[in-house]
Each structure stands twice: as structure tokens, then as C-alpha cells.
Amino acid sequence: MRDDVPNNTPPKYLLAAETAEGAVITLGSADSWEELLDLLAGQPENDGVPPMAYRLIRTAETEAAVKKKPRREYFANFRGAGGAGREDDGTESAPWWGLDHAAANLAARRFDDLPPLAVREWIRIRHKEPFTPGALERRKRIKEAVAEYVFLAMTAALVIPIVAILAYLVVKAWPALSFSFIFQNSEDSQAGGIWAPLVGTFFLVWISLIISAPIGVLAGVYLNEYARDNWFTRLINLAVVNLAGVPSIVHALFGVGAFVLAAGMGQSLLAASCTVAIMTLPVIIASTREALAAVPMAFREACWNLGATRWQTIRTLVLPNSISGILTGVILQVSRAAGETAPILFTGAALFTSFPYHLDQPFMALSMHLYAICTQLQGVSDSVQYGTAVVLIGLVLAVNGLSIGLRVYLRSRKKW
Amino acid sequence: MTDGWRLFKRAAEWLIEAVVRLCGWSAILFIFAIFFFIFHKTWPLFAEGFDLREFLTSARWQPTSTVHPCYGILALLVGTLAVTGLAMALAVPLGLGAAVYLSEFAGGKTKEILKIVIELLATVPSVVWGFIGYMVLGPIIIAVTGAPVGVNLLNGGIILALMSVPVIVSVGEDALKAVPDSYREAALALGASRWEIVYRVLFPAAKSGLLAAVLLGVGRAIGETMAVLMATGHAAQIPHSLLDPICTLTATIAAELGEAPRDGTHYRVLFLIGVVLFVITFIVNLTADLVVKGIRTEKE
Structure with a gap:
């Protein structure tokens, strides 16, 4: 039948190249699908600028117009590198390697036993680098x-x-913050002046620290150095975890029951400090234990071999080597004690008292003062309230910053 | 060295060891002491035939009524659960998301800075959070929703969420860090993306640790006192909407203990609420601890 086709009719198959500028250049023509694939395989494997894509086009007998979308799209690496593209729909990430490989693969395709391309249909083979994402x-x-x-x-x-x-x-x-706001005492709490509560917080922190630091550090020493791994030790650990989780208001009830009433301290600085000390104890225990656990076992063994007793080893070797971690815990305790309100609410903090503070008398604390001027007292100016809150936050953050700084400094000096 | 000196040293060593032991046992001692002293105060109630059933199931909390005082804590219990639930609904997704970001995506300086910021957030005192809820968030809620009062369930929930986030983030990040790197490497070798590693590998592997993080957050939210006292409006009623003022167990004790006549029924009931709180947080913390222990034995 081919003989009947007049010479001036357009060719059945065209091979065209798409350039980066978007133009389509016809590269050659063929009479059959196989011939077209031969033509494709014969294209130079370009190591300069390859075309964006090749088009395999079947045109009509009378016109060269084609449909807008290609029937199928495949990927090949025109420079001759890449993996094997296996999927018909072209979603495979690895392209065919080289044009002859593409031609061979297309020739092997049956297209559901239909002719490869209907009239006015075309196939695009896009260039793709190997290892580009599909x-x-x-x-x-x-x-x-x-x-x-x-x-x-x-x-x-x-x-x-x-x-x-x-x-x-x-x-x-900002309007309230000044030297006199912090360092002066006001006659009534309306005008600001937070020196008295600040000093009260200072006393509360130090007294609670004096109580909780020795107990907490020694408890940490016991748990890490003396305790064996048995059910009793696990019970202690459980108690530490739960002590840390007991709500602060329950600690306050305990403080009222144990220190204020049973121990006869009354509402006083000492009772509040004891309550806060027990509340913050788990912080010190946990951080001490962690700090001690970080000291290598070999240090202790060396010391024991020299004839030192357990306590001598702890005193001269383990504690000096873990002091940074212990201090971090102690400072965290300080920042927590400074901010707590609920445990001191009924155990010793007062809305308003005057200097000097005594151990057996109520006292003022910054956190309690903030609660009081915010909800209990009327007519305190906003800026005084905000100022008190900011001083309290600043105090706590400063203490914590100190703890972080100390940790970084001492870690940099660590010798092992 | 004389024998006397040696004997003295041995005695000193023994004494020190005894002191250390005593301190080591102090945690157990204090837990029992807390329970004893609080429970001790409530004991006369039961001798008087206090109606425990009404205490737990009635929603009427009218302790100061002169005619017929009622001591039902149901409304307080519901208030506590509502504000904790709302806080967790906000804090758990965001907290765990932040934990994933810190542990898997963030690197270098960003990570260090974020960790320090979150560590510092954990130290902002609860009374300051209460102040923020009262003075800052309250007016914002009134302006946005048109609610009559700004201190309500929504306010308390948001404040509690912000407070419990640092716990959730730091414990959650630890749990994710505890997943061995070989798991991540195996997933990467199979071609998984980082999101797939998080979703398919880390979440199942760190499940218990993340649960512990959530439980610790819950424990903190239930026990929080000053912030909820100042931010929730303190009205003993069962809330019907997010904008209702509520009252929690902790806030009730903090607000009323100072005014209750010592050793009266009201005073003792407040201690009984303390027992309830102690038991609830004990269970939550115990569960969290067991969950963490479970991971450890699994790993071994």
C-alpha cells in the first residue's frame, strides 16, 4: 500500500526535538514506527546542551497538526547515563540510559496490541539526570x-x-521600676517599695536551703554510693518521685499540720522555711544523685585500693568531682523556693508586717506580696503590680541563669 | 596510730554512715509524714459520722452556710478535671510537636537556644502565671469573646497549658532521644523520610516515654494551685461552657483555709480535699513512674 502514497503527502512519522526556548524542531521523518525508533537511536548522544525532550509524532496523511498532550511521557538520560525506567506511566525516578536504550525499550512495548500511535498522537521522551527525584x-x-x-x-x-x-x-x-521601688520600704503597700518582701524571700530561701541542702545531698549520696539495688532502694526512689509530684497546696496542709500546729512553731518564718525545704528536697536529691553517678567508678576503685574507707572516698574524691552538678541542683532549689506561694500561704507569710523579721514571727515574701496586691488589696496601681511581677521573674531567672552559667563553666574545667 | 585513735575513726565512720542512711530514708519518712499529718486532721470527721458519699457525689459546695452547710466536692472535682483536660488538649499536641522538633529537626544554635528558653519557662513562678492570667489574659478574653468575666475555665486552661508545656517538652524530648540511633539509621536505609521516621518509627518506639511525659504534665496541672486560683474565677459550679468561671480542688483549699475556723468541720473537710489530691497525684505519678520503669526493663 505504501507505493500508493503520493510523494507530496506528508510523512507518517516525525522525530522532533524541543529546545530550552520552547521551539519544536523537526529532526527527521520515517515511514514506520521501527524506522522512527532507529532514527531516535541514531541521534548523537549529546554531551553539550541536550534538547529538553524528543517528540515521536504520527501525523495525519494530510496535516501536521497534533493533539496538545502527549499520549505518554517517558524519561531518558540523553547523555547516556542512568538506571532503568520500567513504568509505563513514567513515574519511575530512574531514567533510561541513552537514546538507543530508550528506542529498544519502546520497540519492546506492545501498547496493548494497538498500533503504537494513532494519527495525530505523539510521545514525549524527556531528558532527566540520573538520581533526580521522581x-x-x-x-x-x-x-x-x-x-x-x-x-x-x-x-x-x-x-x-x-x-x-x-x-x-x-x-x-517600666514606669514603676526604679532604685527606690526595689530598695525602699513603703508605709502602706499601695505606693510600692518591695524591699521588705524581697528581704523576706531572701531569708526564706536561705533558711530552707540550710535545712534541705544537707539532707538532700546526703540522701543523694546514700542513693548513689551506699544503697544496693533492692526493693527498699526502689521504694526510696518512688518516694522521691512522688514527693516531687505532691501538689504545693498539699505541702502547705502538711506544713500547717506538722510545723505550725504539731511542732508549735505557729505561723512563722521557720515553719514556712521548713515547709518549703521539704517541698524542694526532691530537686536536690535527684540532681545530687545524677551528679554522683557521673563520677567514673574507676576513681572510687583506685581510692579504695589505697585503703580509704567509703566515707573518705566520698569526702575527698566523689564530692569534689561532682560539686558542679550538686550546685546546679541547689541553685534550682533556690529559684523554686523563691517563687513558691502556696506552701507559705498558711505557714508564715503575712500580707503586711514590718522589720525586723524573727524566726518565730510571720514575714513578707515577694511571691505572697504579688498575690496580695493583685487579688487581696484594692487600689494598687497597675505599674506597681507589674513591677513586682517583673522583679520576681527577674530574680528567678537570674538565679537560673547563674545555675546554667555555672554548669557550663564547671563542665569546661572538667578533667575527664 | 594508737588503738584508741583507730577505734575513734571506726566509730566516726559508723556514725557518718548512720546519718547518711537516715537522710537517704528521709524521702519515705516525709511521704508518710505528709500523709499522716493531713489524714490525722480529717480523722475526727469520720468519728462524727461524716457523709463520705455526699462528699464525693454532691455538687453543692456551701461550707459557710449557717443554715445547712454542704460539703460536696463534685463541682470542684469536675472543675479540676475540666481545666486539666483543656490544658492537656492544648499542651499535649504542641508540647509533643515541640519535643519532636527539638529532637529530630532543629540543630545547632536553634536547638540550644530553644532548650534554654524552655528550661527558663519552667522556672517562672506559678503566682506570676496567675498574675498573667488575671491581668493580661483576662482582658484579652473579654475583648475577644465578650464574656462577662475574663477569669474562667478558658483562661485557666490556657495558663495551665503554658505551665505544663516545659515538663512535656523536656520529658518527651528525653524519650525521643532514648530511641537508639540504629532505629533511625535502619529506617533511613529503607528510604524513609524524616517525617516517616518520626511517624512510623519514633512514635511507636518512644510510646511509653511520651505517655510518661503527658502523665507528668497532667500531674503538674492537677496539683497547680496559685495559677488556677487567680485565673479561673473561683466559683464552685459545674461548668457548662468554656467561659464559665470554675473552682478546683487546689484553689478551694488555698482560698478557704485561711478563713475556716480551726478544727471546725469546714477546716477538716479542706484537709480531706488535701487527702483526695494527694491520692490522685500519687496515682498519676506512680503510673508515670511505672511506665518509665517499663521502658527501662524492655530496653534491657
């Missing part, structure tokens, strides 16, 4: 990027409002 891989990457941004947004949703609130507090407190 559709599946791209979807995965998009998901991963979305996940990262979602998690980042969640973190930001936590951190930004809090930082904004703290900044807002400082701005609102």
Missing part, C-alpha cells in the same frame, strides 16, 4: 518539609506568646 520522592520531600514547618510552628506557638507576654510585663512595669 514524583514519589518529590511527594515525600514535600511531606517532610511540611512536617518540619508544622513542628517548627508548634514550637513557635509555644515560645513566641510566652516571650511576648514577658516582654509585655516588662513594658507595663
Whole structure:
């Protein structure tokens, strides 16, 4: 039948190249599908600038117009490198290596026993570097990027409002903050002047520290150096965990029952300090134990071999080597004790007292003072309230900053 | 060295060891002391035939009524659960998300800074959070929702969420860090993306640790006193909407113990609420501890 085709009719098959500029250049023509694939395989494997894609076109007898979309799209590496593209729909990430390989693969394809291309249909073979992401891989990457941004947004949703609130507090407190606000006492609490509560907090922290630091450190020493791994030790650990989890108001009830009433201390600085000391004990125990556990066992063994007793080893070797961790815990205790309100509410803190403080008398504390001027007393100016809050936060953050700084400094001096 | 000196040293060593032992046992001692002293105060109630059933099931909390005082803590219990539930609904997704971000995505400086910021957040005193709820968040809630009062369930929930987030983030991050790197490497070798590693590998592997993080957050939220006292409005009623003022177990004790006549029924009932709180937090913390222990034995 081919003989009947007049010479001036357009060829049945065309091979065209798409350039980067978007133009389509006809490279040659063929009378059959096989011939067209031979033509494709014979294209130079370009190591300069390869075309964006090749088009395998079947034109009509009378016109060269084609449909807008290609019937199928394949991937090949025109420079002759790559893996094997196996999927019909071209989603495979690895391209065919080279044009002759592409031609061989296309020739092997049956296209569901239909002729390779109907009239006005075409196939695109796109250039693709090996190891470029395919559709599946791209979807995965998009998901991963979305996940990262979602998690980042969640973190930001936590951190930004809090930082904004703290900044807002400082701005609102600015008019009140002055040297005399902190270091002077006012006759009534309306006018500001937080020296008395500040000193009260200072006393509370130190007295509770004197009580809880020795007990807590020695308890940590016991748990790490003396205790065997048995049910009793596990019970102690459980008690430490639960002591840390007991609500602060329950500690307050304990303080009222044990120190204020049973021990006869009354509502006083001493009773409040004892309550706070027991409340903050687990912090010291836990951090001491961790600090001691970080001292290598070989140190102790060396010391025991020299004939030292257990306590001598602990005193001269273990404690000096773990002092940074212990101090971190102690400082954390300080910051917690300074901020607590509920445990001192009924055990010794007063709305208003005057200097000097005595161990057996009620006292003023900064946290209690903030609670009082915010909810109990009327007519305290906003800036005084904000100022008190900011001083309290500043105090706690400063103590914590000290703890972090100390940790970093001592860690840098560590010798093992 | 004389024998006397040696004997003295041995005695001193023995004495020191005894002191250390005593301190080591102090935690158990204090837990029992806390329980004893609080329970001790409530004991006369039962001698008087106090109606424990009404205490737990009635929603009427009218301790100061002169005609017929009622001591039902159901409304307080519901208030505590509602505000804790709301706080956890906000804090758990965000906290665990932040933990995943810190442990798997963030690197270098960003990670260090975020960790320090979150560590510092944990130290902001609860009375300051209460102050923020009362002075800052309250007016914002009134302006946005048009509620008559700004101190309510929503306010308390948001404040508690912000307070319990540091615990959830740091414990959650520890749990994710505890998953061995070989798990991640195996998943990477199979072609998993980082999101797939988080979702398919880390979440199942760190399940118990993340649960412990949530439980510790719950424990902290239930026990929180000053913040909820100042931010929830203190009205003993069962809430019907997010904008209702509520009252919690902790806040009730803090607000009323100072005014209750010593050794009266009201005073003793407040101690009984303390026992209830002690038991609830004990169970929550014990569960969290067992969950963590479970992971450890699994790993071994």
C-alpha cells in the first residue's frame, strides 16, 4: 500500500526535538514506527546542551497538526547515563540510559496490541539526570518539609506568646521600676517599695536551703554510693518521685499540720522555711544523685585500693568531682523556693508586717506580696503590680541563669 | 596510730554512715509524714459520722452556710478535671510537636537556644502565671469573646497549658532521644523520610516515654494551685461552657483555709480535699513512674 502514497503527502512519522526556548524542531521523518525508533537511536548522544525532550509524532496523511498532550511521557538520560525506567506511566525516578536504550525499550512495548500511535498522537521522551527525584520522592520531600514547618510552628506557638507576654510585663512595669521601688520600704503597700518582701524571700530561701541542702545531698549520696539495688532502694526512689509530684497546696496542709500546729512553731518564718525545704528536697536529691553517678567508678576503685574507707572516698574524691552538678541542683532549689506561694500561704507569710523579721514571727515574701496586691488589696496601681511581677521573674531567672552559667563553666574545667 | 585513735575513726565512720542512711530514708519518712499529718486532721470527721458519699457525689459546695452547710466536692472535682483536660488538649499536641522538633529537626544554635528558653519557662513562678492570667489574659478574653468575666475555665486552661508545656517538652524530648540511633539509621536505609521516621518509627518506639511525659504534665496541672486560683474565677459550679468561671480542688483549699475556723468541720473537710489530691497525684505519678520503669526493663 505504501507505493500508493503520493510523494507530496506528508510523512507518517516525525522525530522532533524541543529546545530550552520552547521551539519544536523537526529532526527527521520515517515511514514506520521501527524506522522512527532507529532514527531516535541514531541521534548523537549529546554531551553539550541536550534538547529538553524528543517528540515521536504520527501525523495525519494530510496535516501536521497534533493533539496538545502527549499520549505518554517517558524519561531518558540523553547523555547516556542512568538506571532503568520500567513504568509505563513514567513515574519511575530512574531514567533510561541513552537514546538507543530508550528506542529498544519502546520497540519492546506492545501498547496493548494497538498500533503504537494513532494519527495525530505523539510521545514525549524527556531528558532527566540520573538520581533526580521522581514524583514519589518529590511527594515525600514535600511531606517532610511540611512536617518540619508544622513542628517548627508548634514550637513557635509555644515560645513566641510566652516571650511576648514577658516582654509585655516588662513594658507595663517600666514606669514603676526604679532604685527606690526595689530598695525602699513603703508605709502602706499601695505606693510600692518591695524591699521588705524581697528581704523576706531572701531569708526564706536561705533558711530552707540550710535545712534541705544537707539532707538532700546526703540522701543523694546514700542513693548513689551506699544503697544496693533492692526493693527498699526502689521504694526510696518512688518516694522521691512522688514527693516531687505532691501538689504545693498539699505541702502547705502538711506544713500547717506538722510545723505550725504539731511542732508549735505557729505561723512563722521557720515553719514556712521548713515547709518549703521539704517541698524542694526532691530537686536536690535527684540532681545530687545524677551528679554522683557521673563520677567514673574507676576513681572510687583506685581510692579504695589505697585503703580509704567509703566515707573518705566520698569526702575527698566523689564530692569534689561532682560539686558542679550538686550546685546546679541547689541553685534550682533556690529559684523554686523563691517563687513558691502556696506552701507559705498558711505557714508564715503575712500580707503586711514590718522589720525586723524573727524566726518565730510571720514575714513578707515577694511571691505572697504579688498575690496580695493583685487579688487581696484594692487600689494598687497597675505599674506597681507589674513591677513586682517583673522583679520576681527577674530574680528567678537570674538565679537560673547563674545555675546554667555555672554548669557550663564547671563542665569546661572538667578533667575527664 | 594508737588503738584508741583507730577505734575513734571506726566509730566516726559508723556514725557518718548512720546519718547518711537516715537522710537517704528521709524521702519515705516525709511521704508518710505528709500523709499522716493531713489524714490525722480529717480523722475526727469520720468519728462524727461524716457523709463520705455526699462528699464525693454532691455538687453543692456551701461550707459557710449557717443554715445547712454542704460539703460536696463534685463541682470542684469536675472543675479540676475540666481545666486539666483543656490544658492537656492544648499542651499535649504542641508540647509533643515541640519535643519532636527539638529532637529530630532543629540543630545547632536553634536547638540550644530553644532548650534554654524552655528550661527558663519552667522556672517562672506559678503566682506570676496567675498574675498573667488575671491581668493580661483576662482582658484579652473579654475583648475577644465578650464574656462577662475574663477569669474562667478558658483562661485557666490556657495558663495551665503554658505551665505544663516545659515538663512535656523536656520529658518527651528525653524519650525521643532514648530511641537508639540504629532505629533511625535502619529506617533511613529503607528510604524513609524524616517525617516517616518520626511517624512510623519514633512514635511507636518512644510510646511509653511520651505517655510518661503527658502523665507528668497532667500531674503538674492537677496539683497547680496559685495559677488556677487567680485565673479561673473561683466559683464552685459545674461548668457548662468554656467561659464559665470554675473552682478546683487546689484553689478551694488555698482560698478557704485561711478563713475556716480551726478544727471546725469546714477546716477538716479542706484537709480531706488535701487527702483526695494527694491520692490522685500519687496515682498519676506512680503510673508515670511505672511506665518509665517499663521502658527501662524492655530496653534491657
